[in-house]
Amino acid sequence: MKNLDIILTQIERNGHLVNYHFTVSRELEKYFTSHTLFLEYDRDVASVPDSILAIPFVSSLLAFSWVLDCNLWVREIDKTFYDSVSRIREAYREIYDHFPLKGRFVPAILTRNELVMRGKTDTSAVLLFSGGADCQATFIRNLAKSPMLCNIQGWYKSLEDKDFAADADKRDISKFAEEYHVPTCFVRSNFAVLLTKEFDKVFAKKLGDTMWHGFLHSMAFIGISIPIAYQVGINEILIASSLTIGLNFLCASNLTTDSEFRYAESGFTTHDGFELNRQGKMGVIVKHQKSTGKPYFMRVCSFNDHNCCECEKCFRTILGIVAEGGDIKDFGFNIEGSLKEHWEDVLYRRGGLMSFKSEKFIHWPHIKKRMLENYDIIKDKEFVDWFLHFDFDKAKREGLRRYYRQNFFSILRRKLFQ
Numbered sequence: 050m051k052n053l054d055i056i057l058t059q060i061e062r063n064g065h066l067v068n069y070h071f072t073v074s075r076e077l078e079k080y081f082t083s084h085t086l087f088l089e090y091d092r093d094v095a096s097v098p099d100s101i102l103a104i105p106f107v108s109s110l111l112a113f114s115w116v117l118d119c120n121l122w123v124r125e126i127d128k129t130f131y132d133s134v135s136r137i138r139e140a141y142r143e144i145y146d147h148f149p150l151k152g153r154f155v156p157a158i159l160t161r162n163e164l165v166m167r168g169k170t171d172t173s174a175v176l177l178f179s180g181g182a183d184c185q186a187t188f189i190r191n192l193a194k195s196p197m198l199c200n201i202q203g204w205y206k207s208l209e210d211k212d213f214a215a216d217a218d219k220r221d222i223s224k225f226a227e228e229y230h231v232p233t234c235f236v237r238s239n240f241a242v243l244l245t246k247e248f249d250k251v252f253a254k255k256l257g258d259t260m261w262h263g264f265l266h267s268m269a270f271i272g273i274s275i276p277i278a279y280q281v282g283i284n285e286i287l288i289a290s291s292l293t294i295g296l297n298f299l300c301a302s303n304l305t306t307d308s309e310f311r312y313a314e315s316g317f318t319t320h321d322g323f324e325l326n327r328q329g330k331m332g333v334i335v336k337h338q339k340s341t342g343k344p345y346f347m348r349v350c351s352f353n354d355h356n357c358c359e360c361e362k363c364f365r366t367i368l369g370i371v372a373e374g375g376d377i378k379d380f381g382f383n384i385e386g387s388l389k390e391h392w393e394d395v396l397y398r399r400g401g402l403m404s405f406k407s408e409k410f411i412h413w414p415h416i417k418k419r420m421l422e423n424y425d426i427i428k429d430k431e432f433v434d435w436f437l438h439f440d441f442d443k444a445k446r447e448g449l450r451r452y453y454r455q456n457f458f459s460i461l462r463r464k465l466f467q
Contacts, residue, residue, distance in 0.1 A: 053077055053119040057106055060099055065090045066208075069106040077117065080248050082206070082239075088273060089208060089237040097276045100125045100160035104312065107134075107154065108272020109240045112264035115141070115150035116252055125158040130275070133311040140306040141264070148256055162313040166282035171195040172232055174285040174319075175278045177270050180222055180348050182366060183289035186330035187321040188229075189337045191287060198226050199234040199274050203241030217354030225346060234277050240269045258300075267302035275312045284315045290323040328415035331369035338379055346381040356382050359395050365408055365416075371433065372419040374426040388432040396441075400448035405441055 053074045061068040069086040086106055094102065103123050107130075114121040115138060134154050142150050176196035178184045188196065200222050202215040219235055226233045241261065249259050256263055267288065274286050291302045307320040322330060338345040349366045350357050357363055363382065370377050377384065384391050396403070405413075420433050427433055 053117060054122060055110055055114060055119050056122040057103065057124065060102055060106075062095060062102075064093050064095070067094060067102060067105075069103075071106070074119075077119070080113070080117075080244055082243060082245055086243055087208065087239055090277065091233075091235045092277075092280075094276055094280060097280050098160065098162065100127045100158070101162060101276050101279045101313065103127075104130050104275045105240075105269070105273040108275075109243065109265070109269045111137070111154065112141070112150075112260065112268060113244065113248070114152040114154070116148070116152075116256070116260075118149075118151040119153075121152065121154045123154075123156050125160055126156040127162050127312055128159040129162070129311045129314050129316065131156060131159055133309055136309040137268075137306060140303070140309050143305065144303065145256060145263075162279070164279065164282050164284050164313045164315055167280070170232075170281070172197050172281070173283060174287050175199050175234070175274050175281075175283050176287040177201070177274060177289070178222060179351075180218060180225070181351075182327060182330055182334065182347065182349060182369070183291060183322065185345075185347055186325065186333045187287055187289040189333055190321065192229075194285070194287075195231050196287060197232045197234055197277070197281070197283070198222055199236070199277060201236045201238065201270050201273050203238045203269065205237050205239050206242055207239070208237070213354050214350075214352050217348070221346065221348050234274075236273055236277075238273065240273070241265065262300065267300075267307055271307065271310045271318055275310075275316070278316060279313055284313075284317065286310070286316070286318045287321055288318060289321055290325070292323070293326040293329075294324055326415045327365075327412050328369055328372065328419055331366070332373050332419070334380075335370060335373035335375040338375065344379045344381075348381060358382055358384050358391070359399065361403055361405060361408060364392065364395075365412055368413075368416045368436065371427060371429060372416045372423060374423050374428075376428070388429055389435045392432075393435075396444050396448065400441075400444045403445070403448075405445075409441070 053076060055071060055073050057069060057071045059070040061070060067088045071084055073081060086109060088105055103126050107121065107123060107126065110121060138150060172195045174191060174194040174196040176184065176188060176191065176198055178198040178200055200218055202212065204212065223233060244260060253259050271286060271288060278286055288302060288307050290304065291300055304320040304323045307318050310318040334345065348356055349362045350360060367377050367382055370380055417437060420427065420437065
């Protein structure tokens, strides 16, 4: 079989901007939207050596090279990171034991780098930070490290692209960081759109997951944060767990995979909170808010510039706050009037299109348990009683019937002409 190659031909620096120019074998062309991966940091990275700066490129394409059995070529790489790659792949092989992860990572030069603390700072960790519940709990658990909040947005097709949700992330995270007197780092990139949809069409079913969820978001996020950690002289990168012990689902972010990332002799990654389920993390957050007596703003809507209070993620977070005896307004959820009436209305309007399948089995049992344990301290008992006894399956069936009746002709046209 012919060798398939991905070759990093040039790392081009221009102040805050890094362009990774690469070539691929003809057979791989259909999988790529561009031959340039770009990273726009919010600071000049000119002092970062190529051997460190190559790590984001490698981290973004390693999984692709494993699945396609490619050779991934770079001129120079940090030796500590190179040594960790085989362990990272073995950890992913344990997860994807039904699919062979092959390929080779081939650098020409292995360079030994060491971390040097640059200037006086209380910051001793970089925290990958979106503003959601998982990373908020990790932030609180690691407050003593004054972590740098690193927000990475990978959905830009070009530097000219606009993203109102990403802009809102930057606004809210900057304000949050000011309140807690911690530094920030913001990065824009095209790493999440570098591959075409063709990859998932061919491989998602075989793998059992998409490239984004099954590999990319964790590997790329960690890799992209390493040049910043190196530049500042920080030896720990914190990434919040997405899953918890006992949940055996495919997911890129896993304790066994994330913790294998190493860089510059002493640099390492901590996968934080794997022992906690999501409701346990909500308990950490609500307890912290109560101890300070001040509002603790969260924005969990991934594709809105505010908490919409009408989606599954908002619903799940509101349930979690209420179950811990918290007031949702202290966390950035603004609903006027009765919570019960609000969510009854949302489910009447949108229930047919909302799926609570995973939430019902993964998160709701823990939420219900805490609601019962904390029932005496929960103020909105009407909402709790409604949730504990509401028939969501029936509401979805009725909502779907209503949706089909109201949109029959538009659905028919779509089916006929798609």
